Amino acid sequence: DVKVTQSSRYLVKRTGEKVFLECVQDMDHENMFWYRQDPGLGLRLIYFSYDVKMKEKGDIPEGYSVSREKKERFSLILESASTNQTSMYLCASSDQGRTAAYEQYFGPGTRLTVT
Amino acid sequence: AQSVTQLDSQVPVFEEAPVELRCNYSSSVSVYLFWYVQYPNQGLQLLLKYLSGSTLVKGINGFEAEFNKSQTSFHLRKPSVHISDTAEYFCAVSEGGGNKLTFGTGTQLKVEL
Numbered sequence: 001d002v003k004v005t006q007s008s009r010y011l012v013k014r015t016g017e018k019v020f021l022e023c024v025q026d027m028d029h030e031n032m033f034w035y036r037q038d039p040g041l042g043l044r045l046i047y048f049s050y051d052v053k054m055k056e057k058g059d060i061p062e063g064y065s066v067s068r069e070k071k072e073r074f075s076l077i078l079e080s081a082s083t084n085q086t087s088m089y090l091c092a093s094s095d096q097g098r099t100a101a102y103e104q105y106f107g108p109g110t111r112l113t114v115t
Numbered sequence: 116a117q118s119v120t121q122l123d124s125q126v127p128v129f130e131e132a133p134v135e136l137r138c139n140y141s142s143s144v145s146v147y148l149f150w151y152v153q154y155p156n157q158g159l160q161l162l163l164k165y166l167s168g169s170t171l172v173k174g175i176n177g178f179e180a181e182f183n184k185s186q187t188s189f190h191l192r193k194p195s196v197h198i199s200d201t202a203e204y205f206c207a208v209s210e211g212g213g214n215k216l217t218f219g220t221g222t223q224l225k226v227e228l
Contacts, residue, residue: 004158031214033215035218040124040220041220042121042205042218042219042220042221043159043205043218044218045215045216048214048215050214058215090158090159092158092159094214096214102147102149102164102166102209102214102216103149103161103164104159104161104216105161106151106158106159106160107158108156108157108158109156109157109158
């Protein structure tokens with residue numbers, strides 16, 4: 001079974017703090033994604049990566065950055081957390097290049113509260 | 116650009132009744148379509164997907180969906196729901212075979228006794 005794990009289920013941070021959210025997948029997938037999920041807005045793509053050290057902006061990259069130094073790990077960074085970044089953050093991974101590739105596998109999510 | 120519309124934010128239904136969750140998409144090219152389910156306090160799990168071939172797709176837990184190209188729809192159905200189907204359901208589209216998915220805003224299915 002594909003497994004995507006996220007470093008924390010719940011996180012509380014203060015405004016202005018630097019926040020790291022970590023995601024690890026164990027299926028050797030090329031693609032990894034970070035989404036935020038807010039009520040009534042569904043999932044919105046923040047950043048994605050299709051290879052080590054490669055990244056592309058999603059729909060809402062402002063206030064976030066990412067790092068992918070190893071294939072299995074994709075980190076989301078909030079340089080200076082703000083209250084409007086309080087949300088559920090979901091990581092996902094997918095294979096690349098085959099028809100089964102389009103299925104994304106999700107982690108359990110990190111609920112981040114910024115006070 | 117692709118977009119996905121889930122018109123119903125909440126759908127209440129009694130146990131053992133049939134249910135349909137609606138999904139419409141807009142895209143100018145060929146698409147792949149997905150339904151995901153999210154149980155409380157969990158990540159998303161794939162229910163079913165349409166990539167090509169038969170327009171009626173069967174998924175896990177007795178769900179099925181039908182791809183209708185002329186109506187640009189991919190509605191999810193189950194003939195008889197169970198309490199355990201209470202969850203949020205998301206429709207998603209991948210345009211032109213790309214690796215990115217665009218998600219709808221979700222439909223909360225609440226199954227009552």
